[in-house]
Amino acid sequence: MVRAGVLRPAAVPGRVVLVMAGGTTSTMFRPRTVGEAVEMLAAAHDSGAAVALLGGGTDLVPALRSGERCAEAVVALRRVLELRVRGAGADSLTIGAGVTYTDLAGWSLSPGLARAARVVGSVQIRNTGTVGGALGSARPAGDLLTFLTAADAEVLTASPRGPDRMSLPRFLADGLAPDALVTAVQLARPGGPQVYLKIGERQAAYPAVVSCAVLVDRVRHRLTCAIGGVGVLPARMGQAERYARDEVDWSTGTVSPPAARRFGDLVVEEAARVAPALPEGPRGSVEYRWHAAGVLAGRAFARCLHHLTGPPAGDTARGPAAGGQR
Amino acid sequence: MTAVSADGLDAAADGPGGGEARTDSGESYRLNVDGFLRSVNAARIEDSLLTVLRDVLGVTAVKDACEQGRCGACSVLLDGRLAASCTVLAADADGSRVVTVAGLGGAGLTRAIRAMFLAEGAVQCGFCTPGFVVAVTDLLTRHPDADEGEIREALSGNICRCTGYGRILAAVRAVQAERGIIPPADAHAPGNAQDRPDGE
Known part of the structure; x- marks a missing residue:
């Protein structure tokens, strides 16, 4: 057990780098296992330093540079191989917090999630950004958060009190205890088509302004829809989901063509009621984002449920990353 | 200013002399x-x-x-x-x-990429070029026969504000042609500005 006061590099060979500059000493902890990570996180907090957990760094490192965040100690999780595992059970998929978007992009067990991962950022971002980082940063329109919100994902954590799990909404609302870290997310295996769409200032490397995930479960006769970028956190569109449940012909998994427009209209209404709303800002007026949410939702809905009869005219998926806005 | 590292974890890369020994050298x-x-x-x-x-x-x-x-x-x-x-x-x-x-050196794939960036006019101010050459090297190492859409997608994380992407795409196609991955005629297909009907 590593404790503050007795923490010496020699005591934990290879796991600690002391960075000294300008008369101050900062500690970089580099655990190899989840157990070590929990111990080092506790030790870092005990030392009284401002601690940052480092996943891929795509959000944290620029935030440190700009001064938006500060850190006197960093627990870097890149070398924790346990966190880089993804697996499938009979009903569920488990994705380690250290799994990158590039790892996810080729995952055949979850084609919808793979397509969502493929439209995140650029090659550079996908190679480094991680699932755990997406949860830790919790950007309002974060690509993965919107998908995971629609997927009813659960967040698995580890702390000195042992492993724990909580729903994604609870995780996003309450955050993590300071001595805990995310180890994985768990979601149901796909039961039908899943589409993720986004609108951004630029296709690549820029965060989404508005994002939408529609997941169809043909076994449980259920459709879920989440919108990112209208609220402070991604929000589920319950009213539109209930409309879909009643409207879809579950024997074929299809709907009548006008249903997509109605679905989109319901999402616009619901997006306007999301609280707390994301304030108006450089990311576009709130009306624009409500409208965009409806357009994306109608389009995603049609792509999920018109698949047997072909997509509607003028709305064909294009390019290698057809799951995204191209 | 002094510093300590005890990075025995990466001893293979660092060689002997990690840990306390570094304290004296002022190295983090x-x-x-x-x-x-x-x-x-x-x-x-x-x-x-x-x-x-x-x-x-x-x-x-x-x-x-x-x-x-x-x-x-x-x-x-x-x-x-x-x-x-x-x-x-x-x-x-x-x-x-x-x-x-x-x-990346002046030989092999990277040499070819550098040469074609020059030959195809894919360089103007040159500020973005080092990043592009690294990204193109990565792409053509992983995916030598990438098509135009795949090249555009793979380079979408690199921004050029003066040459424009047509010349850069043409340079990548020329590398593929030089290496016999695509027929020479294809190297001057869609990415070549002169051949595009919209002149873009």
């Missing part, structure tokens, strides 16, 4: 940059790999532009994977292999 950690082990001191924990490469080690082959992971000017290969060095924490790169455009 080491970076393997383009095949050379470089001592880093006087760097802060929050410094990105980009900052340390340029401002501490004087490696100007990486360019500093957006510092938000959006422009690709600072692209490097980190343990063989394309990464924006402004989103990597330098102290966490201790023990990893960092390769900049300078370390």
Whole structure:
């Protein structure tokens, strides 16, 4: 057990780098296992330093540079191989917090999630950004958060009190205890088509302004829809989901063509009621984002449920990353 | 200013002499940059790999532009994977292999890419070029026969504000043609400005 006061590099060979500059000493902890990570996180907090957990760094490192965040100690999780595992059970998929978007992009067990991962950022971002980082940063329109919100994902954590799990909404609302870290997310295996769409200032490397995930479960006769970028956190569109449940012909998994427009209209209404709303800002007026949410939702809905009869005219998926806005 | 590292974890890369021995040398950690082990001191924990490469080690082959992971000017290969060095924490790169455009060398694939960037006019001010050459090297190593859409997608994390992407795409196609991956006629297909009906 590593404790503050007795923490010496020699005591934990290879796991600690002391960075000294300008008369101050900062500690970089580099655990190899989840157990070590929990111990080092506790030790870092005990030392009284401002601690940052480092996943891929795509959000944290620029935030440190700009001064938006500060850190006197960093627990870097890149070398924790346990966190880089993804697996499938009979009903569920488990994705380690250290799994990158590039790892996810080729995952055949979850084609919808793979397509969502493929439209995140650029090659550079996908190679480094991680699932755990997406949860830790919790950007309002974060690509993965919107998908995971629609997927009813659960967040698995580890702390000195042992492993724990909580729903994604609870995780996003309450955050993590300071001595805990995310180890994985768990979601149901796909039961039908899943589409993720986004609108951004630029296709690549820029965060989404508005994002939408529609997941169809043909076994449980259920459709879920989440919108990112209208609220402070991604929000589920319950009213539109209930409309879909009643409207879809579950024997074929299809709907009548006008249903997509109605679905989109319901999402616009619901997006306007999301609280707390994301304030108006450089990311576009709130009306624009409500409208965009409806357009994306109608389009995603049609792509999920018109698949047997072909997509509607003028709305064909294009390019290698057809799951995204191209 | 003194510093300590005990990075026995990466002993293979660092060789002997880690741990307490470094205290005397004033070194915080080491970076393997383009095949050379470089001592880093006087760097802060929050410094990105980009900052340390340029401002501490004087490696100007990486360019500093957006510092938000959006422009690709600072692209490097980190343990063989394309990464924006402004989103990597330098102290966490201790023990990893960092390769900049300078370390890709003047032979083989990178030589061909450099030559075709010049031949096809894919360079104007040149600020984005090191990042592009690293990204194209990564792409053609992983996916030598990438088609036009795949090339555009793979390079979408690199921004050019003056030459335009048509010439860069043409350079990549020319490399593929030179290496016999695509027929020479295809090298001057859609990406070539003269051949495009919209003149773009």
